[in-house]
Amino acid sequence: MDSTAYFGQWGGSFIPEVLHETFRHLERAFAEIKSDPAFWQEYITLMSTYSCRPTPLTHAENLSQHFGGAQIYIKREDLNHTGAHKANNVMGQGLLVKRMGKTRVIAETGAGQHGVATATMAAKFGFDCTIYMGEEDVARQRPNVFWMEKMGATVVTVRDGSRTLKDAINEAFRDWVTNMDTTHYVFGTACGPAPFPEMVSWLQSIIGQEAREQILRQHGRLPARIYACVGGGSNSLGIFSSFFGEADTELVGVEAGGHGLDSGQHASRLCGHDASPGVAQGYKTMFLQNSDGQMLDTHSVSAGLDYIGVSPILADHWEKKTVRFEAATDREVIEALDLTMKKEGIIPALESAHAFVQAFKEAPELSPDDAVIINMSGRGDKDIFTIAQAFDDPSWKDFIIQRAAAYQK
Amino acid sequence: MQLENYLRQKKATKDILLMTHIVLGYPSLDANRAVIEQMVAGGVDCIEMQIPFTEPMADGPIILKANQESIAGGTTVEECLAFGAEMSRTYEIPFLYMTYYNIIYKYGEARFLDRAAADGIAGLILPDLPPEEGAELCAAARKRGIAPILIFAPTSTEVRMRELSGHGAGFIYCTARRGVTGKHSQLDADFGDYLQRCRAATDLPLAVGFGIQSRTDVEALIGLADMAVIGSQTIKLVDEQGVAAVGPFIATLNDVSGTSS
Numbered sequence: 001m002d003s004t005a006y007f008g009q010w011g012g013s014f015i016p017e018v019l020h021e022t023f024r025h026l027e028r029a030f031a032e033i034k035s036d037p038a039f040w041q042e043y044i045t046l047m048s049t050y051s052c053r054p055t056p057l058t059h060a061e062n063l064s065q066h067f068g069g070a071q072i073y074i075k076r077e078d079l080n081h082t083g084a085h086k087a088n089n090v091m092g093q094g095l096l097v098k099r100m101g102k103t104r105v106i107a108e109t110g111a112g113q114h115g116v117a118t119a120t121m122a123a124k125f126g127f128d129c130t131i132y133m134g135e136e137d138v139a140r141q142r143p144n145v146f147w148m149e150k151m152g153a154t155v156v157t158v159r160d161g162s163r164t165l166k167d168a169i170n171e172a173f174r175d176w177v178t179n180m181d182t183t184h185y186v187f188g189t190a191c192g193p194a195p196f197p198e199m200v201s202w203l204q205s206i207i208g209q210e211a212r213e214q215i216l217r218q219h220g221r222l223p224a225r226i227y228a229c230v231g232g233g234s235n236s237l238g239i240f241s242s243f244f245g246e247a248d249t250e251l252v253g254v255e256a257g258g259h260g261l262d263s264g265q266h267a268s269r270l271c272g273h274d275a276s277p278g279v280a281q282g283y284k285t286m287f288l289q290n291s292d293g294q295m296l297d298t299h300s301v302s303a304g305l306d307y308i309g310v311s312p313i314l315a316d317h318w319e320k321k322t323v324r325f326e327a328a329t330d331r332e333v334i335e336a337l338d339l340t341m342k343k344e345g346i347i348p349a350l351e352s353a354h355a356f357v358q359a360f361k362e363a364p365e366l367s368p369d370d371a372v373i374i375n376m377s378g379r380g381d382k383d384i385f386t387i388a389q390a391f392d393d394p395s396w397k398d399f400i401i402q403r404a405a406a407y408q409k
Numbered sequence: 410m411q412l413e414n415y416l417r418q419k420k421a422t423k424d425i426l427l428m429t430h431i432v433l434g435y436p437s438l439d440a441n442r443a444v445i446e447q448m449v450a451g452g453v454d455c456i457e458m459q460i461p462f463t464e465p466m467a468d469g470p471i472i473l474k475a476n477q478e479s480i481a482g483g484t485t486v487e488e489c490l491a492f493g494a495e496m497s498r499t500y501e502i503p504f505l506y507m508t509y510y511n512i513i514y515k516y517g518e519a520r521f522l523d524r525a526a527a528d529g530i531a532g533l534i535l536p537d538l539p540p541e542e543g544a545e546l547c548a549a550a551r552k553r554g555i556a557p558i559l560i561f562a563p564t565s566t567e568v569r570m571r572e573l574s575g576h577g578a579g580f581i582y583c584t585a586r587r588g589v590t591g592k593h594s595q596l597d598a599d600f601g602d603y604l605q606r607c608r609a610a611t612d613l614p615l616a617v618g619f620g621i622q623s624r625t626d627v628e629a630l631i632g633l634a635d636m637a638v639i640g641s642q643t644i645k646l647v648d649e650q651g652v653a654a655v656g657p658f659i660a661t662l663n664d665v666s667g668t669s670s
Contacts, residue, residue, distance in 0.1 A: 014510060014537045016467045018562035018587055020569060160473055161463060173466050178588035180564070279511045280464045282537070292486045293515030295463040 005194035008319055009277075010312035012284050013193035022180040023193065029100050030195045034202065043092050047206065050124065051081040051091065055207075057214035057373070062343040063360075070224060070366035072359060073373045074346065075211050075239060082120050084113040084349065084378030085207060085235045090186060092203035094121040097184045104128040104183040108172045110137055110165035110231070111304035111351065112144025113378055114188035119153035121186075129153040132171040135163040137303045144382055162297045165307045169281050189232025190311035193282030197313050204238025211373060212242040219371040225250045225362065228375040229354040230325070231267070231304050233311030235377035240323065250324060252362075253314060254354040256300030257327030265299035269310040270318045271325035280308070285315045301330035301386065302350035304378075328357035334390045336360055337380065349378035350386060412455075412503055412531045412556040412579035416614045416635065419454050425627060426454040426636035427663060428616055429643055430507070432475035433458050434484030436647065438492050443652045444643070449500050451659030454636065457534060458496070460489045460508035467536040469591030471641040471648075486512060494528035503531035505558065505579075510538040518546055522553050532556035532579045540576045547576040558582050561607050563599075570610030580614040580636060583607050585621065591641035594620030596629050604633045624661050637662075 005013050015023060033039040047053035056079065060072040077085040090107075097105060105127045109115030115131040122129035131153050138145055138157050148155050161167040169192070176185045187196040190204070215223050226243060228236035230253040243249045258266030261273070269275040269286045278287035280295060288296045288308045300306040317323035328336075336356040340346055348356055352375070359374045366372065380387060388396040419426055429448050431441050441458075448456060461476040461484055468476065497504045506525060513521045513535070525533070533550055540547065540559070547557040556579025561570050563586060574581060583604065585594040594600075607615055617630050618638030627637045639662065646654050 012542055013539070014542055015539060016536050016562070017539060017560045017573070018564050018584060020539065020562075021564050021566065161477060166464065170464055170466050174469070174589045177467070180587070276515075279514050279537075280509075281466070287511075289511075289515070291515070293462070293511040294480055 007197070007313045008316035010285050010315040011194055011197060012279070014279050014282050014284070015193050016177055018177050019180060022176075025100065027195050029096060030199050033096060033099065039095065043095060043203070044206070046091055046095065047088065051087050052079045053206065054210040054214070055079045057211060057218060058346070059218065060344050063340065064363070066343055067360060067363040069364040069368065070370040070372045071219065071368065072363060073215060073219070073223070073371055075207060075373055075375045077207060077235065077375060077377050078348070078352070078379035082113065082117045083382065084117065085204060085238060086114045086117040086188065086378070087120070088206055088238065089188065089200050089203045089234060090114065090117040090121045093184070093186045094125050097127065098125060100184065102182055102184045104130075104179065105186050106130045106132070106172050106175050106183055107186040107188055108132050108165060108168035109144075109188065110134070110168070110306060111302065111349070112137065112141035112148070112382065113304065115148050115153070115155070116144050118186050119148040119151040122153060123151045130175065131155045132158050132168040132175070134158045134165060134168050137164055137168070140303045140386060141382065142385070164298070164303070166281065166295065166309075173282070189234040190237050190313055191232045191281065191283060191285070191309055197283070197311055200234050201237040201241065201311070201313055204234050205241035207235070207238035207375065208240060208242030211239055215371060215373060222246055222249050223373045224248065224366055224370040225252055225359075225372045226375065227252045227254060227355040227359040227372065229254050229305060229351050229377060230270075230310060230314060231256070231307050231351060232309070233314045235375055237311060237313055239373070239375040244322065251322070252358055253323050253325045254358045255325060255327045256302060256305035256354060257329040257332070258299040258301070260329055261327055266327065267298040267300045267306050267308075268327045269308075270314065271327050283309070283312055285309045285312045286318075301333055301390065302354070304349070304351040305354065326358045328354040332357045334387075337387065338391075346376070347380035348376050349380045350383045352377045353380070411554055413613060415503055416454070416580060420614065420635050424631045425634065427452070427627070427659070428455045428457060428636050428638045429453045429659070430457045430459060430638065430640040432472060432479055432644065433460055433489040433492060434479035434482060435461070435475035435644070436478070437482070438484070438488065440647065440652055441492065444647060444655050445496055445500070447652070447656035448659055449502060451656050452663040453502065453659060455503040455505065455531070456496070457505045457507045458489070458493055460486060460506060460512050462509040462512055465509060467589055469589035469641065471591045471644050475644050486516060490524060490528070493525070493530055497529035504529075505532035505534060506530055507534040510535050510543070513546070518549065522549055522555060526553040526555055530555060532558050534558040534560075534582060536560060540573060544576060551578050556580070560584060561610075563587060563603050567606055567610055570607060574611035574613060577611075577613060580616045581607065581611050582638070583615055583617045583634065585617050585619040588619070590619055592620050593622055594626070596626070601633060627662050
């Protein structure tokens with residue numbers, strides 16, 4: 001395997017033989033777009049006309065004042081079309097699919113954001129589209145299923161295994177090994193077999209490029225710390241990309257602590273103690289698995305972080321200690337979300353709120369001359385059912401009961 | 410060489426050989442024991458025993474469900490290996506392990522191979538370990554007399570097939586079509602061309618699997634391949650008609666194998 005497939009000891013490409021030629025084709029196509037400046041220009045133009053790039057860097061003055069420490073800046077990936085950083089990767093891969101001459105795209109989705117973004121891209125570019133989504137996630141994120149279907153995608157509910165993201169990935173692979181001639185698998189995060197980790201990180205690096213320029217312009221120097229939530233790892237790698245190697249900027253990845261790192265009900269691969277090196281879903285990383293190598297059930301309030309593995313690129317940074325990893329519990333996430341809405345009028349996705357938790361814990365220990373950036377990977381409107389339930393909101397419950405009653409008539 | 414030699418000797422007496430497949434622990438190890446007894450009595454030539462994994466990427470719905478239910482029922486890798494040793498001791502025919510790479514990676518490659526060799530396991534099939542990642546494991550297996558079974562697919566080029574063959578031993582597993590296990594395969598004209606390409610690319614015996622379900626399917630392989638692989642079909646049979654249905658099913662398949670020998 002060529003050396004770019006590995007990041008330290010992590011990554012690789014553990015794929016069935018039937019996909020060997022498909023991956024050679026994909027590797028060649030990726031090498032071409034990477035070395036072609038016209039591709040990146042086309043990508044930037046598309047993202048600034050179809051999505052809202054560059055996304056703003058918002059100075060959260062009220063939150064900064066509230067904590068009395070560092071100046072808190074928020075990178076607003078929620079203002080992308082479809083409401084999350086997922087659009088960056090998807091539109092870039094869409095351009096790649098056009099170049100490769102394929103006519104159909106498939107994707108897995110957890111929270112549904114990647115599925116919605118892929119369905120959007122497929123509608124715009126005229127591709128057939130099938131999205132695989134675990135049954136548990138369909139139940140958690142029903143509004144996203146509605147939008148995917150409205151945009152013409154077929155949504156397949158996956159009822160195998162833990163019925164979450166990993167099972168949706170397996171099912172997407174099963175589709176791909178049958179239909180690889182016409183179909184590209186739009187992998188949603190910086191995981192999976194090479195070249196996906198590198199390709200997805202590269203497309204997401206647009207976040208870091210903008211954030212670096214913006215923080216220098218608005219704050220005058222580099223931030224002391226950058227916080228990003230880590231599911232598969234694509235939004236964190238996107239924003240970290242322009243800050244690796246900066247001695248003055250510490251990079252902090254925040255994993256899903258679920259009910260706590262000792263509860264067995266979390267999705268913390270790098271900062272917990274339940275993960276170990278393994279090979280699954282086409283790549284080698286730290287997986288939440290038992291001593292036999294069977295994958296464990298994961299838990300998070302956020303569907304998008306509820307995953308057994310993590311980007312091999314981040315596993316390498318973890319091992320080399322160039323990124324620090326922390327965890328935020330479900331309860332802390334809801335509190336941080338509440339505070340952010342009240343203080344700034346901004347609604348982070350449950351996933352993104354994990355990054356807010358850690359920034360809030362650490363901001364007071366920094367000086368008001370320092371800046372920190374929180375990567376707000378997505379907007380929380382999509383989580384209205386989950387958030388309303390977490391807040392146990394009485395008027396929302398009445399509304400749902402009445403609406404349900406109206407449908408029953 | 411042991412597995413290859415065994416298959417060549419057997420092939421001298423039959424038009425086509427039969428390999429069957431079971432998922433260990435599904436529906437139970439006791440049921441596996443009874444199924445294997447019937448398979449051996451029915452005259453199968455070798456058996457692949459799948460050690461279940463939670464993420465069986467290359468398997469279709471039937472084997473996927475069997476993997477999940479086996480693990481949910483508490484089957485451990487240790488139990489599977491003890492069972493494999495017992496089968497290998499009990500019967501004359503070769504037994505192979507089929508699983509996904511993580512099971513071996515977690516167990517420790519050398520430890521797994523040492524144990525399998527000591528237990529008399531003849532071969533190893535790992536659908537998610539291409540030679541780019543598994544060349545060392547293939548060599549370590551061959552050194553211990555365990556045949557690493559490499560897989561050819563209809564999408565494999567001739568250059569690729571030759572490369573794969575160089576890492577393999579025992580036989581080559583040719584998947585009859587794209588996709589995952591379990592769906593019935595239409596063996597059309599292209600299929601004959603594909604198997605001729607396979608034959609030209611390797612000196613190893615050819616086994617054909619994926620969607621081989623009936624006497625007609627097995628018959629269609631005579632002259633083109635050395636061995637037919639029956640996978641999902643026996644699991645389906647046990648699910649629908651119970652363990653006792655396996656013997657008669659194998660007999661109908663094997664009847665074909667024996668008719669013109």
